[in-house]
Amino acid sequence: MKDLALYIHIPFCERKCYYCDFTSFSGKDDQVSKYTDYLIKEISLYKEKISQEFSIKSIFIGGGTPSSIHEDYIKKILKYVYGNYPANNIEEITIEVNPGSLTLKKARKYKEMGINRISIGLQSLDNRLLKSIGRIHNSDDFYESYKILKDLGFKNISVDLMFGLPDQSLQDFHKTLEKIVLLDLTHISLYSLILEEGTLFYKWEEENKIKLPSEEEDREMYHSAVRFLNENGYKHYEISNFAKEDSKCVQNMAYWSVEPYLGIGINSHSNLDHKRFSNVSDFETYYKRLDMDRFPIHSSEHIPKEMEIAEYIILGLRLIQGIDKNKFKNRFNLDINHIYKEQILKNIKDGLLVQNENHIKLTSYGLDLANRVELDFFP
Missing domain, CATH: 3.20.20.70 (Aldolase class I)
Structure with a gap:
């Protein structure tokens, strides 16, 4: 399970x-x-x-x-x-x-x-x-x-x-x-x-x-x-x-590891089975949906694989240890340095990323500009 x-x-x-x-x-x-x-x-x-x-x-x-x-x-x-x-x-x-x-x-x-x-x-x-x-x-x-x-x-x-x-x-x-x-x-x-x-x-x-x-x-x-x-x-x-x-x-x-999570209650957010969805944000609609035995979901979208990969990288870079290259490969059956070669090299050159044999992570300077780095990995 x-x-x-x-x-x-x-x-x-x-x-x-x-x-x-x-x-x-x-x-x-x-x-x-x-x-x-x-x-x-x-x-x-x-x-x-x-x-x-x-x-x-x-x-x-x-x-x-x-x-x-x-x-x-x-x-x-x-x-x-x-x-x-x-x-x-x-x-x-x-x-x-x-x-x-x-x-x-x-x-x-x-x-x-x-x-x-x-x-x-x-x-x-x-x-x-x-x-x-x-x-x-x-x-x-x-x-x-x-x-x-x-x-x-x-x-x-x-x-x-x-x-x-x-x-x-x-x-x-x-x-x-x-x-x-x-x-x-x-x-x-x-x-x-x-x-x-x-x-x-x-x-x-x-x-x-x-x-x-x-x-x-x-x-x-x-x-x-x-x-x-x-x-x-x-x-x-x-x-x-x-x-x-x-x-x-x-x-x-x-x-941050993009593992399954379920949000319960108004305006809560969930990520399950490659779907992202959020609940309604007002009591009246929340109660009405549940009275009809319906999920009180406001919006829902399927997460394409390329977006799932991008989110894994973006959230993983928030961690100080960064992204474990082996875990990435095991999860997506892809080499991160191959599919994101240009983005990684660009940000290393700019002093925002650093990598070793096992991890890619933000530098101290990169922590301040994490949002800028993230943009390079969006599909």
Whole structure:
């Protein structure tokens, strides 16, 4: 049976952050209850196919803010998955939490449910910056959440941090990093602020109400963080991700390796059997489709082999180790240096790629220009 990464989308938040363009809503209990029931119905529609062909390797409960809803809803969803899907070989179950909504009761229930990885949406330990980006928590809330998780015996804890924020300096960012590495965290994700249309930050930037760091300052924040985290025991394994030994995110490795994944819930995305598809993004249509026992799919497309190969390369180059030439050949029965000779040589000449006998990977310079390199491999 093939491994499957299962993503479950919980689209509820206490409040939308100023930079966020994810599908999320403020949910009352009756709304959450209804959505949970329909999530389970969607999961049930895939039961026969998944049970026959796949074994779940990882589950990621994301959002939104899953910790913003009552823990019994999470329990109900996982109980259905455990009872109806091949779940004996699950290595990792992650739930995203925010310090402002995680409680001892919720964390204890998560552990009882079999959740073994917690991803905390921290973003910063600077209270001034947290307030300026619309977060509902402060640094004390984070430390309290961290203590709760450690006291309960959670060993695999990750935090998300952001840089390139309005009025954030390199020194501000490093103060957070210096405090973070003092904790017993297994994983750290770093994300540069990207202004997405439709967000408050996008609007404010157009109106000159916020001042962002320059591109040079943003890159210096990133490169200094890479150096600092490497010096403090965190292996840089993907452009935005760092892990202690054996703590890479199993779910995300499935995405970057273009392994099968199934997304459940509104606006979730899937990649199964050479098909890519995404769900509708509104509750009304989602519920209507499921009431008719139909998959709530908004768009679907077959992935031609040449596109599948290109995506494998593009996503594989996000990994610091790069693309394993032998794995590529075994998967596609092709020699990567033969079919992409011109693209590889061009980017090596430009200082963006480097290769040895076994791997092709981005250089340090290439990490900053990954999007430019990707364009050369699109069919």
